[in-house]
Amino acid sequence: MMAHMPDAFPNAVFVAHNLTKVYRMGEVEVQALRGIDLTLNRGELVVLLGPSGSGKSTLLNILGGLDAPSGGEVYYLDHKLTGASEAELTRFRREHVGFVFQFYNLIPSLTARENVAAVTEISQTPMRPEDALALVGLGNRLDHFPAQLSGGEQQRVAIARAVAKNPAVLLCDEPTGALDSATGVVVLEVLEKVNRELGTLTVLITHNVGIAGMADRVIRLSDGRIADIHENATKKPAHDLAW
Numbered sequence: 300m301m302a303h304m305p306d307a308f309p310n311a312v313f314v315a316h317n318l319t320k321v322y323r324m325g326e327v328e329v330q331a332l333r334g335i336d337l338t339l340n341r342g343e344l345v346v347l348l349g350p351s352g353s354g355k356s357t358l359l360n361i362l363g364g365l366d367a368p369s370g371g372e373v374y375y376l377d378h379k380l381t382g383a384s385e386a387e388l389t390r391f392r393r394e395h396v397g398f399v400f401q402f403y404n405l406i407p408s409l410t411a412r413e414n415v416a417a418v419t420e421i422s423q424t425p426m427r428p429e430d431a432l433a434l435v436g437l438g439n440r441l442d443h444f445p446a447q448l449s450g451g452e453q454q455r456v457a458i459a460r461a462v463a464k465n466p467a468v469l470l471c472d473e474p475t476g477a478l479d480s481a482t483g484v485v486v487l488e489v490l491e492k493v494n495r496e497l498g499t500l501t502v503l504i505t506h507n508v509g510i511a512g513m514a515d516r517v518i519r520l521s522d523g524r525i526a527d528i529h530e531n532a533t534k535k536p537a538h539d540l541a542w
């Protein structure tokens with residue numbers, strides 16, 4: 300990948316300039332992103348809010364190298380992601396990005412420990428699967444299969460799997476979307492702990508405005524644009540959130 304992160308952003312992990320994304324479906328064009336300028340900094344916890352269809356997942360997928368923008372530029376540290384080859388993007392994702400989605404995507408035939416190990420085996424500086432599962436409070440569920448775990452526990456295994464490779468970035472698309480509020484809070488406490496203890500830049504998409512309280516910064520998208528960026532003067536502990 301080309302090396303040149305703009306020097307003006309010493310704490311930046313991601314810098315995006317004028318990102319656009321157009322999906323073409325036959326005759327129909329959908330403008331999912333209409334010019335996003337954004338800097339995401341080391342160690343931040345960022346909550347991404349916005350109505351359905353406002354472009355949240357599209358933006359997250361572009362930052363994570365799962366999708367390419369139609370226009371504009373994205374840098375990850377000194378790597379330019381826009382224009383990178385598929386192989387380079389695959390390596391970027393594998394080495395630097397942990398993903399957590401609404402549905403946990405665990406492999407049903409593997410235990411919690413084996414689900415995490417499937418990732419750590421191909422990582423350069425992984426945690427031990429046991430340590431990653433202890434970090435999310437599942438040190439006593441190592442040999443359980445997904446079907447033997449609650450939804451919240453399965454999501455915590457998915458988080459352990461995402462963080463076990465020691466990624467610089469954790470991208471979470473509605474990680475509590477399938478969970479009740481009390482279980483969701485437990486999952487958010489895990490994300491808060493990972494962000495605090497490992498310093499992982501964490502981006503968290505949610506529909507729940509109540510979750511915004513735990514963020515350093517709250518970014519609101521509207522119709523493919525950034526409508527508002529708000530910095531929380533004090534962060535609310537995830538434990539105190541409810542929705």
Ligand SMILES: Nc1ncnc2c1ncn2[C@@H]1O[C@H](COP(=O)(O)OP(=O)(O)OP(=O)(O)O)[C@@H](O)[C@H]1O
Pocket residue numbers: 322323324329330331349350351352353354355356357358
């Ligand atoms: N693969 C795709 N092909 C065509 N259009 C798409 C595709 N993915 C997203 N879109 C469109 O792009 C727009 C933004 O979608 P996106 O998934 O980013 O929204 P979102 O903010 O994540 O919404 P939600 O809160 O419902 O998940 C929507 O109008 C959507 O229909």
Ligand SMILES: [Mg+2]
Pocket residue numbers: 355356357472
């Ligand atoms: Mg979405």
